[in-house]
Amino acid sequence: MGTEESGSPEAPPEIDTSRPHMARIYDYFLGGKNHFAADRETAQELLRNLPSIRVTARENRAFLGRAVRYLVAEAGIRQFLDIGTGLPTTHNVHEVAQAIAPAAHIVYVDNDPLVLAHARALLTSSPEGRTAYIHADLREPQAILSNPVTREALDFGQPMGLIMLATLHLIQNEDKPAEIIATLLDALPSGSYFVASHITMEHSPDGIARGQSTMRGAGLGAQARDSDEFAELAFSGLELVPPGVVLVSEWRPEGNGPRPTPAEVNCYGGVARKP
């Protein structure tokens, strides 16, 4: 139990700094320091088309914190499988979860070798809990599910929270995201939860369409969807937790301060329970 560096694969993948990666672009938007020139170049092109994308990133990250707190405190979830974790920042899932339930177990998954290199910051588990990291790709869900690290850290006989935060919009339709989600959810017992958020196009269709072109032009996956498409893709057959699929900024907000406009947020999120 406790902090275990269970994530080291036999042959660490190379970090290619010449190509942008979404985890580093997201880190740039959040004000982090783990990005290279290629990431910043793509990030700045996205910023030109979507000037409020930093708001998107921050609101998305704040949603993650509220969703995890809800799952631990109100839904009693003690295990998380977080796919598309990104670079360590504030509100890492285990910090939020273990602040409420120190015994919580978390498996982090990302496909960026740089996240692996920084994974130590994700492996600062409480002594009672457990965190682990695996380098894998959402497009190969079986590899995630059958990874010995996953199996060791998570008990698939008990409910868990599956998290795909701002990740599904990187999975293009030809990669069959619905099948990926079904494969993962099928492996989880009833009473498990799915947390997902997705950049959506309805409030800024032109900016999002240009952003998709930028991403694809940079060799990154991108699939613009509207909130209905996202809801159907992510939550079909599940029981949505109120308030449902909403702008991430509107999902159980804390405080009564003013919140960003829909066209600044451009990102929907939801939490649902497997019946």
Place this chain on the structure above:
Amino acid sequence: MAGSADSAALAPAEVPRPEIDTSKPHPARMYDYYIGGKNHFAADRALADQALASWPAGRIGLRENRKFLGRVVRFLAGEAGIRQFLDIGSGLPATNNVHAVAQAVAPSARVAYVDNDPMVLAHARALLDSSPEGRTAYLQADLRDPESILESPAVREVLDFGQPVALMLIAVLHFLRDEDKPDEVVGTLLGALPPGSYLAASHLTLEHDASAVGGGQQVYLDAGIPMHARDADQFARLAFTGLEIVPPGVVLVSEWRPDTSAPRPTPAEVSGYGGVARKPGPAGR
């Protein structure tokens, strides 16, 4: 205490009700537009959009300012035990109205709101929904004439100047030019408050993004609306000289006792400093 039903202070009979001129932009309505309210007219939106074209992050900065207001009032009503507020430049009713935040902590809190926009007066009912135990009042007046605020019967009726008062000057001092002698204005107001009172203030700054925020400021100036950003040191000296600054001091409004560990906006996006300070001396009479 009289509750919301007693709104005699809303529009004192002796004060002629000023006209709402919808053809000219007013900063209170522009602020409302930035933070997502609905009380603005075409002229307000047009000028606000011009300012946003120069400073696209303006909405972020002003929302952070409004959230700062909420955290400050919670601190004052909670930890500092303040029960009376004088909120000058209150703006249009929005989220985090001072009495709503304060009375959630202390239902008996009393709040006098002051603004110089007739539109705020028209909407002041939403500021006057006091708890039954507390009291709210609204006065149309201008910060440049602090004596008129202090001598107003409406204010005197709601606030007991023998007890500590929190003076709120949130995002309003930058509307005063140096020739308006803002330090004297602040001095006059604080001079009327007893020891143990607090000043909470925030102020626009150019120091993190001079071109974008400065361009936004120029849009105001060109339209005949005063707007005078000051850097953090100038603001701190202007507002808090002689007072005991509450930790963390004068900081970006987003960094003042944040209530979440979620990522916060960049300094350039926020471009506003804020602080809270206490008037020294033993509290009370």
